[in-house]
Amino acid sequence: MRVSASTLLALPLFAASAHAQFEQSQDQFQTYLDKLVSYLPNTNRVDAADAAEAKTGEKKMSILTLDNWQQTLYEPVAPGATQPEEWWVLITGRNKTCFGRCDGVDAAYNKTAIEFATLPESEVPHMAYVNCDDQPILCNIFSVGPASLWAIDMLPPGNEINIWGKRLNTTTTTMQDFLDIHADKERSELRPVTHIFHPFNGWFAENGVSVPVAYILWFFTVIPNWSVMLLVSFASRRMMNRRMPGQ
Template sequence: MRFAPVVLALPAMAAAQQQVPLLEQAKGWLNNFIGAATSNVNSASSAAASAASGVPNPAYAAAGKVQQLTVTDLTKENYLQVMKPGAATASPGIEDWMVYTTGGNRTCFGMCNRADEEWIKAVPLLSAVPSAPQLARLDCEKEPQLCNAWGAGAPSVIYIQLPQPLPDQTTPATTVYFLPLNRTTVSAQDFVSIATEKAFFKERTPYEGFFHPFDGILAKTGLAIPFGWVVYGFSVMPSWALMIGISFFSRTFMSKRMGPQGGAAARPAAPAGRTQ
């Protein structure tokens, strides 16, 4: 009879042992709930900050159903047809173009690989940017004449703002920025920043010189592509052939300057007369 209290306490002890796993499970459920809530808050904050800055979140840009922008390959034959302002009857405005220039072993010394990879990553991000510029790509290895005509190096970005013609058919000046890229540190975010941060251009002066793609002397006279061919010809000419040409020209020039001169100085002296 003395064991009766102990026997009666056994069910309560068993119930207490069964409640321990349930408590641990409840703690695990609570932790999972807190973690999920924190993750949602962080995601919402990241999305809000991204929307406020105008820079798309890469995760949302990749997950969202955004139609990717078309990247047009520029050539010396099609650039005038591709990059032209809208009709004069269209609504006034400016059409932005973002041209990425790249190259190969001869024009970029094989150091454009990183920039090429980051450009590919940047295209879907740029597609998610509201009012994104038109995208184009210029390969200086395949189109050296056009790169020479524009004085463009690789890797770089040529940001062009094409104004639409005025009602009187006159076209305002085209704004062009030549933006070199760091070959070792360039990232996809750099391309996005160029398209989204308008303050990016405030510290830079638009190019208005000899190689301006639309308003320069070469472009106005129609000599841009011929000039590009001339520069390309010199670049592929062997060094020995160039030295021979310079030597031949210098010898011809010097022989004309050092030739016999006319007048009394050129005539031989007359023999002395005989004395009586």
């Protein structure tokens, strides 16, 4: 097979053209990818100032996040302890996850925390909360939504962790309800958490896949929101590009 000189001379031009098209496609893909990422909501939002105020203020309350929840819950547990440290965790939300109905529960829980902060630490649980609007992945790890209360008996790492839960009435819950739960040492109003999403004893946690599974579940809940926006954006851009040659 004979190759002409003109063909050889044209090869660099073909290569340059192919390279330019590749770079153009790569830039376009990156633009679409950046737009896609921009539509995804923040899955680990926390206000450091609010967290510090809650921790050191009159409530003495911890704000749980995807980054700190295990460290926070284990923090008061002494190595080798056989008596558990009790934690209360309120799972709450705002307009997105609780439809604006958790304000009353939040207020009652905050009043309870202030009351407990005046008592000896040995007599009351440690207090914390997680907001599912700010921490959707953590709420998926827990597999629980607003408005719920968890009572957790924390032991050193490697021990089984018992959790009891209760759904809270968003219209009638008061501080007295929390005080009654605390006074009930049999926890008759609470139910044990035993599902596979249990953040310590569950199958997903024991096999180290709680976080990936939580992200997958969250991803499918947000697809309807950002995918429509993305399609509209792409369609609008294409329509504008088609109109430009005739202008």
